[in-house]
Amino acid sequence: MTTLNRRKALALMGASVAASGLAAPALAMNNKIKVGALRFTSHAGNFVAFERGYFADAGLDVEFEFFQAAQPMAVAIASGDVDYAVTAVSGGLISLADKGAIKVIGGALSEEEGIDGQKFLASDAAFQAGVKTPKDLDGKKFAVTQAGSSFHYMGSKMAQAEGIEMSFTPLQKVGAIIGAMKSGQVDGWSIVPHIAKPLAGSGAVHIIGNVSDYLPDYQVTTVFTSAKHAADERGMTESFLEGFSRGVDDYAAAMIDNTADQDAMVDLIHKYVYTDRPRDKAAPSIINGTMRLNKGAALNIASIQDQLNWFQSEGLVDADITIEKLVDTSYVDIIGA
Template sequence: MRSYRRSLRFLNPWLYVLLASFLIFGGGILFAAKPVVKLGTLKLVGSAPIFIALEKGYFDEEGLDVKVEWFTAAAPVSVAVASGDLDVGATGITATFYNSVASGAKMYLVADRGMERPGYPLNALVVNKALYDSGTIRSLKDLKGKKIGLSTLGSTFHYQIGKLLEQEGMSLKDVELTPLRTMPIMIDAVRKGTVPAVILSPPWGAVAEEEGWGKVLFWVGDKLTNQVVGVFYSEKMRNNRELGVRFMKAYIKALHYYYDACLAKPRGAHYDEVIDIIAKYIGQDRKSIERSLSYIDRDGRLYLPDLIAQQEWYVKNGLCKTVVPLEKFTDMSFVEEAAKQLK
């Protein structure tokens, strides 16, 4: 009996090792750790495909552990992708991005996440309600000599303001651009009348009218076709082909869900569910969200010609030094591969 007990004491440590190995590896697959993907974006209506992918478990289906960091402005997202602090960014395409890739930063636009198209509300030129009601500001020309708020110089808002002024025979010299850094500060400034006008991302144009502190002069997409927002991969993410495709499959699957529910004519069966998902993440009412469903290409394809046009404008206005060829910073192969695998 004593010999038997000594044998058990001798075997116990090895049994523990075998048990631990089973729990960790689970037969080789069951308990394998999911690769972590660090994603940066903003809590805006246009992030709907990301919200959907999180809520519907599409990232989980691809075996991904997606950690989201929420930002309040676009430029810091692309900076974090370029530095490798983020694997994926979903944000505005800015002069900061173009200057980074021109300087040798390795990051790549891989999919659409929002563009200006006629009839689809994305960014809105919003003026202070009191100034609108008094008749002081009823058109873009009425802003001559006045302040227009934006997040940062070189932002998507900067580009859009410049292009819109040019359509009216004006230029940036005719207004006073006022960088306010973040969306909350921009909203507060136009609400209080500190600046008479700002360009706001969705749903804030609709919110301004619903809450009564602002008036939408027009939706930018009704005057300008523009690739505003994209999905970016870091160099490490792009070089990990399998991981990049898995992330893109989840994103495109969610994008189909959003497009078919909200943008298709007639709207799809999951419309109410998608509105509820968006509301959960951005904390706004359904009515404002329903007025702010921006266009995203159903298959995530970028409007590539506009990326050249943007750079040419930035160079012309001293915000970029050179035009970077598309092949240096775009890679549509992930969208194409994801589409094939989802068929």
Template sequence: MKKAVKFALSSFLVLSLALAGCGKSEGGSTTEQPKPEQGQAPEAVSLEIGMLKLTSSAPLFIGIEKGFFQEEGIDAKAKWFDAAQPIAVATAAGSVDVGATGITASLYNMVAGGQKLVIVADKGREQAGYSSSALLYPSDSPLKSIEELKGKKLGITQTGSTYHYMAGKLLEKHGLTLKDIELVPLNSIKGLMEALKSKQVDAVLLNEPNISTVVEEGYGKVIAQVGDEMEYQTSGIFFSPKFADNKDAAERFLKAYAKSTRYYYDAVLNKVDGKIVPGENYDEVVNIIAKYTDQEPDMIKKGLPYMDRDGKLLESDIKTQVEWYAKEKLIDKEIDPSEIVNTQLLEDAVQKLGK
């Protein structure tokens, strides 16, 4: 009996040592656990994107409609807003995971006040050779230059808006300041167009497709395209702090977003011999935008805003904006742009996406 017990114990010991040996490599280190197979679907993430029904949201519409987000395991749903500022507030609060809207003084003031969000990608910018925003005078105005605005009335949407910033920077480039003119906030694009038509102001800043509408109807003329005067990051894609911390999901979102910006760019912004030539998917992209913005395709074709093909943010301009808003006392205090900008997430996503 004792021999049998000893034999059993010896056999158990040998077996245990053999099993332990299977768990070691030749160098004595523990072998790694098997990794998920390549091609395995990523962990699904549901999120809401706060946005406006604007053409500049086109890549987001494309990403949803074409299934680019779904391919990356991102169940992206649009949450519609009626104004820009509430989107930034909702993103900082985590009420939405992603925000898409203009970069304004109020956004910088939120950050200066301690609220957190991260600007990660382009959603529209002023760029030379593309019509996005412009300075217009009444068609019969004797004024022909920006310099002649001295002592005149210039209509913008709101104080601290992107229009306010464009007005200030345009004037400074041409030797004037905001103190040299009367700035007239008119609260809406419709208000700007009506004020120009009735000549309540001497000039207005407008965006497309409204620029084309005014020119076609004959009551306004373009004096300067903003993009030809300066590069300017007008709007961006923001992440809530919580979503930005989820690096895997954030990168997957941006991989799909970059795929969408490329699809948009190649369809509507590609140039041949200096002229924009509609790409293969031009009509499809226009119809997708029409579906999500409730606009007619012909109207959309008048104003397709510029954005970087890979969705890359004009990072240096954020610093320029912060300094200008602080100088004009439109933000409570100057902030460090590095606290609110993260371009690394998109760079990593684009690298994984490839050419």
């Protein structure tokens, strides 16, 4: 008896697929998957793909699981509780990749010149005490979710560039950081604009700089999956990336390129982001969160390498981890090489 793995089966079925007019990812029809997400505008590619049927067109039955930080999402991918996710590179993600548990397969949110991006913030208490620029955070407390998070990376790279020292305060969740900033328990933070701008508008914090000034072309978030899915479920993984990329295209057309209906896109995103606010109150924050999502989930490999180098230099991950351990470059275009 001959046993066929998925790849061989796809090869044998290629002729019939071509005859039927279906793309190869349609072979994944009716695959039920869980997608990890945060309730951020920057995760809109997934929300659009779900709401407009692009995942369904690609043969995927998607259920979202929502998280409040990056590292728990990486653990969920490694354990098999979630199939695909978009999140920032963290020390936890890199360590799980080193153990052969996960792979980065694409890029999502990125800093791009000409598009408003992430901000450095000062609490009102710190601002009133003289913290007017990122350099003024010397000797101050800088909030992060966890040690080895993207917040830690951004703060540390800024501190290195400015020649200052800060103490990093882990508070686990974005909500806890916002509370600590408002109460003056921490002095500084960096966050996406749809959170930064409303907080600054309320007077609770002050915008004192741009992350892009220190990290141009920063690949803020990545698309990732389990190493098993990347290796053994290529059809399903390509289907996910196909649906996600179509969602990203619609998002960019409406929110960045102004070639599609922005109001309709805001309505869609509001189903997932700022759901506790009326639409008219949520819309400005959703619009403020508009940043570039990479077309076709292209990945800036130079930025990922810089992040890996930083985590290693800080002793947060093993020094011998290679980019090949972290990234499967076979799925999407690689830029910045």
